Amino acid sequence: MNKPNIRWIGSPHFSAASKKLKTIAIVNHVMSGTLAGTDSWFSNPSSKVSSHFGVGKSGEIHQYVSLDNPAWANGSANKPDWPLLKSGVNPNYYTVSIEHEGQSGDVVPEAQYKATLSLHRWLIDVLGIVPSPDTIIGHYRIDSINKATCPGTGFPWARLLKDLQEGENDILEVAVLLNTKEDFWAGADVAAKHGNCAIFIRPSTEAKKAKTLIVVGGSSIRQTDEILLSGNDKYDTAAAVKEYLG
Numbered sequence: 312m313n314k315p316n317i318r319w320i321g322s323p324h325f326s327a328a329s330k331k332l333k334t335i336a337i338v339n340h341v342m343s344g345t346l347a348g349t350d351s352w353f354s355n356p357s358s359k360v361s362s363h364f365g366v367g368k369s370g371e372i373h374q375y376v377s378l379d380n381p382a383w384a385n386g387s388a389n390k391p392d393w394p395l396l397k398s399g400v401n402p403n404y405y406t407v408s409i410e411h412e413g414q415s416g417d418v419v420p421e422a423q424y425k426a427t428l429s430l431h432r433w434l435i436d437v438l439g440i441v442p443s444p445d446t447i448i449g450h451y452r453i454d455s456i457n458k459a460t461c462p463g464t465g466f467p468w469a470r471l472l473k474d475l476q477e478g479e480n481d482i483l484e485v486a487v488l489l490n491t492k493e494d495f496w497a498g499a500d501v502a503a504k505h506g507n508c509a510i511f512i513r514p515s516t517e518a519k520k521a522k523t524l525i526v527v528g529g530s531s532i533r534q535t536d537e538i539l540l541s542g543n544d545k546y547d548t549a550a551a552v553k554e555y556l557g
Contacts, residue, residue, distance in 0.1 A: 313433070314433050315372055315426065315429040315430055315433055316372065317364070317372045317373070317374050317430075318371065318372065318373050318374070319373075319374050320350050320353070320354065320365075320373045320374060320375050321354065321374075321375060322353040322354055322361040322375040322376055322382075323354070323356055324353065324358065324359055324360060324361040324376075324382070324383050325361060325376045325377070325380040325381060325382055325383065326380060326381040326383070326401075326403065326404070327380070328379045328380050330381055330401075330404050331379060331380060331381055331404060332400075332404045332405040333405060333499070334378075334405060334406060334407050334438045334440065335395055335405050335406070335440065335446060335495070335499070336393075336395060336405070336406045336407075336440065336445070336446045336447070336448055337406070337407050337408075337409060337431060337434055337435075337440065337446065337447050337448070338384065338385050338402075338406045338407070338408050338409070338448055338449070338450055338452075338453065339408075339409050339411065339427075339447070339448070339449050339450070339461075339462040339466065340362060340384060340408060340409065340410045340411065340449075340450045340458075340461050340462050341410070341411050341413055341414065341415055341417075341460075341461055341462040341463040341466070342365065342410045342411060342412050342413065343413075343414055343415065344412070344414075345412055346365055346366075346367035346368070346371060346373065346412040349365050349373075349410055349412070350365070350373060350375075353365075353375045359383065360383050360384065361375050361376050361382045361383045361384065362375060362376070362382050362383075362384040362408035362409065362410045363375065363376045363377075363378065363382045363384075363407050363408050363409065364407075364408070364409045364410065364430060365409070365410040365411075365412065366409060366410070366411050366412065366423055366426050366427045366430065367412045367423065367426075368412045368413060368420050368422065368423045369420075369422050369423070370422035370423060370425060370426040371426070372426055372429075372430055378407065378437075378438070381401070381403040381404050382403060382407075382408050383403060384403065384408035384410070384450070385402040385403050385406050385408055385450065385453055386401050386402060386403045387453075387454055387457075388402060388453050388454060389453075389454040389455065389456040389457055389458075390454075390455045390456055391452060391453050391454070391455065392451075392452050392455055393445065393448060393452040393453055394445060394492045394512055395445055395446075395492055395495055396453065396492075402453055407434060407438065409427065409430065409431075411423065411427065411462055411463070411466070413463065413465075414463070415460045415461070415463040415464055415465070416463065416464050416465055417463060417465050418465045419463075419465060419466060419467055424467060424470070424471075427471070428471065428474055428475070431447065431471065431475055432475065435475065439503065439507045440507075441502065441507055441508070441509050441510060442472060442475035442476050443472075443476075443509065443510075443511075444472065445512075447471065447472060447475065449461055449462045449466065449468075450462060484508070484521070484522050484523065485505045485506075485508040485521060485522070485523045485524075485525065486508055486509045486510070486511060486517075486518050486520075486521035486523075486524055486525070487501050487502045487505075487508060487509070487510045487511070487518075487524075487525045487526075487527060488510075488511050488512075488513060488515060488518040488524060488525070488526045488527065488532065489510065489511065489512045489513065489527050489528060490513055490526075490527065490528030490529030490541070490548075491512065491513070491528065491529075492512055493545065494527045494528045494545075494548065495510070497527055497528075497540075497548065497549055497552040498510050498527045500552065500556060501525055501527060501540070501552060501555065501556065504556060505525075509521070513529065518532075519532065519533060522536060523536050523537075523538070524536065524537045524538070525537075525538045525540065526538065526539045526540065526541065527540050527541070527548065527552060528540075528541050528545070528548045529541055538555070540552050540555050
C-alpha cells in the first residue's frame with residue numbers, strides 16, 4: 312500500500328518509544344475545530360495533548376507524533392465499551408490516533424473521507440491491523456462519558472469499514488476465534504502466522520463462516536476444519552498456542 316502524502320508538523324507531547332506496544336487499533340477523533348488550530352494546539356508546550364495524525368476537510372494529512380511513540384489522545388478510559396481494552400495499561404501504548412477537522416455534527420466532505428480512507432489503508436498495511444468494528448474505532452469506545460460522540464455523529468462508519476474490508480473476503484479462508492478478550496495477544500500471534508487473518512471474540516457467527524477456524528481458548532464450536540488451541544486454564548491455552556506456533 313502506497314503511503315499517502317503526509318505533512319510533518321510535530322508535537323512535543325508523546326511518550327517514550329520503550330512504552331510502545333504492538334498497535335492493535337486505530338482510534339478516530341473529531342477536532343471540534345480547525346486543522347490549523349489543532350496544529351497550533353498540539354505544538355503548544357502547555358497543551359499536553361496530541362494525536363498521531365490530523366485530516367483536514369480539504370484532504371490534507373498532518374502528522375504530529377511518530378508511529379514509534381505513543382501519542383496522548385486515548386489515555387483516559389471512562390466506562391469503555393471496547394473489548395480489546397487492556398486493564399491497567401494506557402490505551403495510548405497500543406493504539407494509533409487520527410483527528411478529523413470539524414465539529415461533531417458535520418458531514419465528512421468527500422476530500423476528507425478519501426484522505427482518511429487512504430491513511431487508514433496505509434496504517435492497516437504497515438501495522439498489520441485487520442479491519443473490524445473493534446480495530447477501527449471511535450474515541451467514544453474508550454471514553455463513553457466525556458467523548459460520547461467523538462469522532463462525531465456525521466462520521467461515516469459503515470462506508471469506512473465497508474471500503475476497508477473490500478477485497479478482504481479471502482481473509483475468511485482462515486479466522487481466529489478467541490474465548491475472551493484476555494486471549495487477544497495469543498490470538499494475535501496465531502493470526503500473524505496466517506497472514507494477519509481475521510480475529511473474532513465469542514460469540515461470533517461471522518467466525519463460523521471461515522473455511523478453517525482456529526479456536527483459542529474455550530470449547531470447540533464445530534466439528535470440521537477447526538483447530539482447537541485450548542486447555543483447562545489460560546496457562547494450558549498459552550502452552551497449546553506456543554506448541555502450535557512452533
